[in-house]
Amino acid sequence: MNDDDDLMLNFAAPVARPAAKAKGGAAARANGNKRQQPPAAAAAAPPAPAPASATPAAISTKRIRIDSSKPPLPSGRPASSFNDPSSSSTAGPSRPKPGMIISSLFSGAPSSFTVVEDEADSRKPAKPTNAPGDTSTFDGLGLDPLLVAHLKSSRMSIGNRPTGIQRAGLPALINGDAARDVLLHSQTGSGKTLTYLLPILQSLLPLCTETWIDRSVGTLAIILAPTRELARQIYEVAEKLCQLHLSLKEQKEEAAAAEGEKEDEDDAVRRTRWLVPGLLSGGSTKNHEKARLRKGIPILVATPGRLLDHLQTTSSFDVGKCRWLVLDEADRLLEMGFKETLEGILKAMDGRRRLAFNTAKETMMEQRGITSGALPNEEVEDGTGVKWWADPRKVVLCSATLDENVQMLAGTHLRTPQVVRGGADLAPLKPSSTEESGDLKPTAKSETALLTGGSYSRLAAPAQLRQHAVIVPPKLRLVTLIALLRSALSRNAANVDARRVIVFISCTDSVEYYWNALGGVRMGDDTEATDDEEEEDIAVEEDTSDVDPEDGELKAPAAKAPAKANGKLRPSKGKSSRKVEKYCDLFPKTPVFRLHGSLAQSDRIASLKGFSAGLGKKVNTSHKEGAILFCTSVAARGLDLPSVGCVIQLDPPTEGGPDEYLHRIGRTARVGKDGESWIMFLPHEKEARKRLEDAMQRDVEGDAAAKSASSSVIAEVSAETVLKRGFGGRGDEYESRATEVQLSFERWVLRKEEAAALARQAFMSHIRAYATHPSNEKDLFHIRFLHLGHLAKSFALREAPAMVKNKARGAADAGSGSLASSAMLNRRDRKREDKAGLARGEPRVEAHRASNRARLAAKEERTKDDPAAMLAAAINAGRKGRVTAADADDIMEGIDLSSLGGAGGTGKGAAGGGGNRGQTGRNSDAEARMYAKVRALGRQSKSGGKLAAYGADEFQIA
Numbered sequence: 017m018n019d020d021d022d023l024m025l026n027f028a029a030p031v032a033r034p035a036a037k038a039k040g041g042a043a044a045r046a047n048g049n050k051r052q053q054p055p056a057a058a059a060a061a062p063p064a065p066a067p068a069s070a071t072p073a074a075i076s077t078k079r080i081r082i083d084s085s086k087p088p089l090p091s092g093r094p095a096s097s098f099n100d101p102s103s104s105s106t107a108g109p110s111r112p113k114p115g116m117i118i119s120s121l122f123s124g125a126p127s128s129f130t131v132v133e134d135e136a137d138s139r140k141p142a143k144p145t146n147a148p149g150d151t152s153t154f155d156g157l158g159l160d161p162l163l164v165a166h167l168k169s170s171r172m173s174i175g176n177r178p179t180g181i182q183r184a185g186l187p188a189l190i191n192g193d194a195a196r197d198v199l200l201h202s203q204t205g206s207g208k209t210l211t212y213l214l215p216i217l218q219s220l221l222p223l224c225t226e227t228w229i230d231r232s233v234g235t236l237a238i239i240l241a242p243t244r245e246l247a248r249q250i251y252e253v254a255e256k257l258c259q260l261h262l263s264l265k266e267q268k269e270e271a272a273a274a275e276g277e278k279e280d281e282d283d284a285v286r287r288t289r290w291l292v293p294g295l296l297s298g299g300s301t302k303n304h305e306k307a308r309l310r311k312g313i314p315i316l317v318a319t320p321g322r323l324l325d326h327l328q329t330t331s332s333f334d335v336g337k338c339r340w341l342v343l344d345e346a347d348r349l350l351e352m353g354f355k356e357t358l359e360g361i362l363k364a365m366d367g368r369r370r371l372a373f374n375t376a377k378e379t380m381m382e383q384r385g386i387t388s389g390a391l392p393n394e395e396v397e398d399g400t401g402v403k404w405w406a407d408p409r410k411v412v413l414c415s416a417t418l419d420e421n422v423q424m425l426a427g428t429h430l431r432t433p434q435v436v437r438g439g440a441d442l443a444p445l446k447p448s449s450t451e452e453s454g455d456l457k458p459t460a461k462s463e464t465a466l467l468t469g470g471s472y473s474r475l476a477a478p479a480q481l482r483q484h485a486v487i488v489p490p491k492l493r494l495v496t497l498i499a500l501l502r503s504a505l506s507r508n509a510a511n512v513d514a515r516r517v518i519v520f521i522s523c524t525d526s527v528e529y530y531w532n533a534l535g536g537v538r539m540g541d542d543t544e545a546t547d548d549e550e551e552e553d554i555a556v557e558e559d560t561s562d563v564d565p566e567d568g569e570l571k572a573p574a575a576k577a578p579a580k581a582n583g584k585l586r587p588s589k590g591k592s593s594r595k596v597e598k599y600c601d602l603f604p605k606t607p608v609f610r611l612h613g614s615l616a617q618s619d620r621i622a623s624l625k626g627f628s629a630g631l632g633k634k635v636n637t638s639h640k641e642g643a644i645l646f647c648t649s650v651a652a653r654g655l656d657l658p659s660v661g662c663v664i665q666l667d668p669p670t671e672g673g674p675d676e677y678l679h680r681i682g683r684t685a686r687v688g689k690d691g692e693s694w695i696m697f698l699p700h701e702k703e704a705r706k707r708l709e710d711a712m713q714r715d716v717e718g719d720a721a722a723k724s725a726s727s728s729v730i731a732e733v734s735a736e737t738v739l740k741r742g743f744g745g746r747g748d749e750y751e752s753r754a755t756e757v758q759l760s761f762e763r764w765v766l767r768k769e770e771a772a773a774l775a776r777q778a779f780m781s782h783i784r785a786y787a788t789h790p791s792n793e794k795d796l797f798h799i800r801f802l803h804l805g806h807l808a809k810s811f812a813l814r815e816a817p818a819m820v821k822n823k824a825r826g827a828a829d830a831g832s833g834s835l836a837s838s839a840m841l842n843r844r845d846r847k848r849e850d851k852a853g854l855a856r857g858e859p860r861v862e863a864h865r866a867s868n869r870a871r872l873a874a875k876e877e878r879t880k881d882d883p884a885a886m887l888a889a890a891i892n893a894g895r896k897g898r899v900t901a902a903d904a905d906d907i908m909e910g911i912d913l914s915s916l917g918g919a920g921g922t923g924k925g926a927a928g929g930g931g932n933r934g935q936t937g938r939n940s941d942a943e944a945r946m947y948a949k950v951r952a953l954g955r956q957s958k959s960g961g962k963l964a965a966y967g968a969d970e971f972q973i974a
């Protein structure tokens with residue numbers, strides 16, 4: 017984008033443009049662009065894509081996108097030596113005071129470290145595979161000059177170089193076969209949004225010359241996105257696109273005014289500005305949305321649940337003339353269980369279209385006194401004189417991954433779909449080439465192999481993205497995370513734009529915990545925080561349910577609200593807690609944000625805006641010192657956050673496997689930019705790195721360019737290397753620094769019961785989330801392999817796991833009154849809604865219920881003979897907020913706590929190599945013995961509080 021200026025000189029020669037309609041020009045100006053009636057016999061052809069010629073002109077308008085600028089540095093808290101990883105100060109950790117609790121991170125850490133040299137940095141920087149091309153231009157692809165000029169303007173700042181998917185997709189969507197739907201398949205961050213938005217706008221622009229048409233014409237394009245955030249992001253891009261100059265004259269005038277030249281009087285095609293986007297994502301009240309729909313929203317961006325709701329209940333919602341339906345992140349839409357909703361939407365839209373068409377046809381026949389046979393369908397027009405139904409509605413399905421579900425959807429609902437792919441090699445598009453585009457036959461079931469087996473299915477990360485995996489013993493997870501953050505922030509010191517870091521975590525409670533903990537830790541001393549600081553320290557959000565009944569949006573898993581502890585904790589009762597950023601002593605000038613499905617919508621928006629642009633008292637406009645975002649997988653798909661230099665996965669994805677991994681790392685290295693990613697594995701999960709690599713390698717098989725770009729290599733780096741880099745110092749000094757950091761977190765947890773409650777809750781939820789890894793990953797990700805005591809350390813907990821569980825349960829019981837009653841209320845509300853829906857015979861509710869019933873029946877069938885599956889089901893129930901205290905007991909007791917025996921060896925070893933219980937069958941004797949032991953441990957810990965009796969001295973119960 018920096019070389020936009022150069023590109024301005026390289027515009028292609030003007031291309032032919034169909035004669036512009038004269039009406040609406042001078043006449044429209046004379047009438048002040050008032051709405052006119054169409055000429056009676058105006059058999060206006062459906063506006064066709066109209067490549068036009070123009071001399072591009074510079075446009076200078078205010079920039080809308082929030083970008084980084086450079087505010088003065090804020091003054092943070094007194095920085096300790098930790099704020100300089102390169103410092104070689106010999107100051108060690110604070111000396112233990114009498115009675116102070118000592119926590120050792122490094123003594124007894126499993127066989128110290130196996131040093132695996134980080135070869136990542138010595139790897140040759142790869143050629144970006146999702147960057148804009150070098151030769152092709154947007155105007156060369158037949159894009160309207162108005163749009164080309166707009167893309168180059170400071171409003172859009174895109175330039176004139178299309179990315180691979182744009183080179184392939186724009187011609188297919190602008191000039192392609194009108195009778196075929198399109199499946200866009202491309203790498204993350206390759207510009208898919210513009211690939212469908214530009215053709216939509218181009219096809220609708222000619223309608224703006226018809227001055228008798230306005231937004232009351234109804235909805236002409238619908239874009240569906242799985243989450244509110246993504247929907248909002250697409251809406252914002254559409255909004256910016258729609259702010260283009262509507263005539264070349266306007267552009268010339270502006271350019272002339274800027275350059276002091278005399279304006280040119282020719283080319284006075286006038287367009288009226290009614291082409292506006294709207295957003296329906298459940299963010300505002302339904303009545304408000306209904307009012308907006310009544311007015312008309314020509315380009316509508318929506319989440320599926322809300323859209324179907326309006327299709328079923330809002331009679332003024334006019335989609336009879338809709339020409340485009342885009343399903344963005346189609347794989348995610350399906351994963352989130354929107355299949356029936358999507359089918360409902362398609363059915364409802366077809367119905368409305370048929371109805372509108374029949375009405376128009378009957379009116380025409382009546383007016384002309386002719387029979388149906390004398391009026392071909394493609395000649396049917398409505399009162400506007402536009403033949404809306406001449407071409408079928410175009411469905412565009414976008415996905416970075418082509419799994420079986422996407423293929424099924426495409427095969428069932430798309431008309432002879434054309435698969436359009438953005439090549440990794442950025443070669444100029446050859447539309448007929450199977451390398452770039454291919455045919456997908458309508459019978460998806462039989463054609464599945466065609467797509468997955470060949471070179472169609474691609475799971476490739478951008479080649480310039482440097483991927484790393486770090487194998488971390490559980491008790492070093494917290495300090496390794498801090499080290500990674502510090503390195504990422506300091507590594508990109510020279511590149512302000514790349515200093516944003518995203519950290520993916522498995523569950524909402526853990527996100528809340530780490531966000532609060534980072535804001536709460538104090539380095540350099542162990543004094544109490546002031547009362548004010550204490551008040552500000554902890555902010556928690558109340559859980560809502562898994563699925564928002566309004567927009568069907570999936571919430572992050574296991575989001576139980578932390579229970580009231582000693583009557584002090586302040587659950588936010590769904591109210592927005594206004595403070596969305598925190599600052600940490602370890603990187604005092606870097607704001608830390610969080611994002612998960614249980615946050616109030618206003619906080620979600622504020623957090624995203626803050627992370628993207630800068631917010632808060634200390635940094636006013638942008639983040640010179642970077643920004644950190646802790647989030648669940650809710651942020652994995654589609655979000656286009658500017659200049660993310662690094663993605664860290666503290667927890668590997670619990671669902672979605674390599675696809676989810678790919679989407680998460682796709683938040684960095686976007687559109688040819690540089691980026692790095694880190695994923696943490698526990699020692700027993702080590703093999704997972706190879707599996708990810710293999711999955712990506714398999715997927716690029718046959719694609720020499722992508723293979724040679726080695727985009728699938730995940731370099732293994734030792735925890736020691738990461739800690740050394742992150743904490744600096746000479747020799748083993750990094751160990752004492754890391755220990756001091758760990759101690760500071762532990763002090764924070766010990767100091768306040770609220771903090772301890774958060775930590776316990778996060779620990780429990782983490783284990784529940786861990787248990788949801790799919791069965792084909794259980795050989796690596798099984799809760800029985802977890803060393804719970806060491807894992808507790810990564811939440812800065814000093815308590816034994818059994819005690820953590822008991823206390824968490826106690827706290828939950830204490831707070832159960834309000835939580836339970838609010839859950840009851842939610843349930844009652846939903847029941848009432850379902851009842852009302854059924855009474856009205858709403859397919860949405862029926863479909864929802866039917867699918868739930870089918871799912872439950874299938875689950876029961878699967879789990880009835882398998883205790884492991886029953887346990888997993890209980891844990892799953894926990895993710896949905898339905899876990900009871902007894903379930904929690906079962907979960908904790910179901911884990912092989914013999915690992916607590918210290919001398920007993922690792923969790924995996926103690927599991928006796930039994931593997932998955934579901935696979936090997938249940939040894940009831942052994943299980944009974946294990947439960948007995950667990951209960952004994954529990955009793956022992958309750959009466960004496962001395963798990964050390966079992967050699968579990970790492971818990972250091974005082």
Ligand SMILES: Nc1ncnc2c1ncn2[C@@H]1O[C@H](COP(=O)(O)OP(=O)(O)OP(=O)(O)O)[C@@H](O)[C@H]1O
Nearest residue numbers: 148177178179204205206207208209210654656687
């Ligand atoms: N031709 C281009 N030149 C420069 N920047 C571009 C171009 N096309 C798109 N972009 C920018 O690239 C970024 C990523 O685009 P977009 O979000 O559409 O990617 P995506 O393919 O949808 O990614 P994901 O799969 O992660 O959702 C956006 O900030 C967009 O403005």
